[in-house]
Amino acid sequence: MAWQGIMNKYKKYLPVNENTPEVSLFEGNTPLIKSVNLSKELGIELYFKFEGLNPTGSFKDRGMFMAVAKAIEEGSKTIMCASTGNTSASAAAYGARYGLRTIVLIPDGYVAMGKLAQALQYGAEIVAIEGNFDDALNLVKEITATHPITLVNSLNPYRIEGQKTGAFEIVDDLGDAPDYLAIPVGNAGNITAYWKGFKEYHKAGKISKLPKMKGYQAKGASPIVEGKTFENPETIATAIRIGNPASWDKAINARDESNGSIKAVTDEEILYAYKKLSDKEGIFAEPASAASLAGVIQSVKNGDIKKGSKVVAILTGNGLKDPDTCLDIAEKPVSIPGTLESVLELIEKK
Numbered sequence: 001m002a003w004q005g006i007m008n009k010y011k012k013y014l015p016v017n018e019n020t021p022e023v024s025l026f027e028g029n030t031p032l033i034k035s036v037n038l039s040k041e042l043g044i045e046l047y048f049k050f051e052g053l054n055p056t057g058s059f060k061d062r063g064m065f066m067a068v069a070k071a072i073e074e075g076s077k078t079i080m081c082a083s084t085g086n087t088s089a090s091a092a093a094y095g096a097r098y099g100l101r102t103i104v105l106i107p108d109g110y111v112a113m114g115k116l117a118q119a120l121q122y123g124a125e126i127v128a129i130e131g132n133f134d135d136a137l138n139l140v141k142e143i144t145a146t147h148p149i150t151l152v153n154s155l156n157p158y159r160i161e162g163q164k165t166g167a168f169e170i171v172d173d174l175g176d177a178p179d180y181l182a183i184p185v186g187n188a189g190n191i192t193a194y195w196k197g198f199k200e201y202h203k204a205g206k207i208s209k210l211p212k213m214k215g216y217q218a219k220g221a222s223p224i225v226e227g228k229t230f231e232n233p234e235t236i237a238t239a240i241r242i243g244n245p246a247s248w249d250k251a252i253n254a255r256d257e258s259n260g261s262i263k264a265v266t267d268e269e270i271l272y273a274y275k276k277l278s279d280k281e282g283i284f285a286e287p288a289s290a291a292s293l294a295g296v297i298q299s300v301k302n303g304d305i306k307k308g309s310k311v312v313a314i315l316t317g318n319g320l321k322d323p324d325t326c327l328d329i330a331e332k333p334v335s336i337p338g339t340l341e342s343v344l345e346l347i348e349k350k
C-alpha cells in the first residue's frame, strides 16, 4: 500500500483520538541509507537516516504534522515559532495546507536562503529580529503564553511525539536498535524525541537493547557540552546556532540514561564531514546535519564509538536549503568557449 503518512502508520503510539483531524503532507518514511564507503574507512557499520527527504526537506515535518493536528483539534487558528529556518519552513507549509495563520520569528541574517525562500513561498508572516534564535524563542514564549496563539517549537510536547517516530522507523528497518545513534543538537528537541521513541519501542518489546545516544553540538554553540549558556553562539551550521537550548535537561537525561555523550565538533570538522558525505556517499545534507557525521568521525577516532559497531547518523536537513555554504567552499566551474576543441582540451587535462 502507498505510504499514508506518520499519523496513519504509528497511530497507536501517538496522542490521536476521534477528535484529532488527519494532518499530513506524507511526511516520514525517509530512507535509512547504508554507507558504502565511509563504513569501510571508519571500520563501523554506518547508516544515514536522511530526514532531508521529508516534504519540506527537514525532520521538522515529523513533529509539525502532530503539533498542527493538535492545534486544530484545540480550536487554534494561529501558530507561531522562533526558528533558525527549518521549523519556520515546516510550520509555514502545514499552516498553509490547513488554513492557519503562521507567524515566524527569525534571527535576521542568519537563516539559510532556501529556508527563507520556503517560508516566503508558503505564505508565512515572517518577522526578522535583531537578535539570535534564543532571543526569538523568548519572545515567542511570552507572546504565545498571553495570546490565543499555539507555539509550535519543540517545547510543544506534540512535536516530540511526532518526532519520536524517527526512532520507530530506524528499528522497523534494522530489526533492532543500533549500538549508537548520532544526532546534531541545537534546541535539543530531536535528541529528546529519539530517546523517547527508543524507550517506547523497548517497552513494547520491539527492541532487545537501547542505543547509546551521541549528541553533537557545534563548538561555537555548545552550551550543553560546556555546561553554560552561550550569549553569542556562532557556527557555520546556522540551524544549530543556539546558546540556551529549550530541552537542555531532557538532552542530558537522554545522554545519561543511555550511557551516551554530548560532544562538540568544530566548524572545520562539520565542513569536512559535509563535503565527505557528498563525495563518498552521494548525499547532500545541510551543514548542521553533517555535525552528526563529524561527530561519528571524531568519536571513532578517539575510541568513544567502538570499531565494528552499528551506528545510525541522523541527517536532519537537505543540503539544497543552504546553497551558499556549498558555493562558498566549492571550486567554481570554469567558463570556456563552447567548442569541441576547448571542451576536449579541458577534460583531457584532468
Ligand code: F0G
Pocket (backbone or CB within 6 Å): 058, 060, 082, 083, 084, 085, 086, 087, 088, 154, 184, 185, 186, 187, 188, 189, 190, 191, 239, 240, 286, 288, 289, 316, 317
Ligand atoms: N539539524 C537541523 C537541520 C535543524 O534545523 C535543527 C534545528 C537541528 C539539527 C537541531 O535539532 O533543535 O531539535 O536539537 N532547527 C531548529 C529550527 C532550531 O528552528 O529549525 P534540535
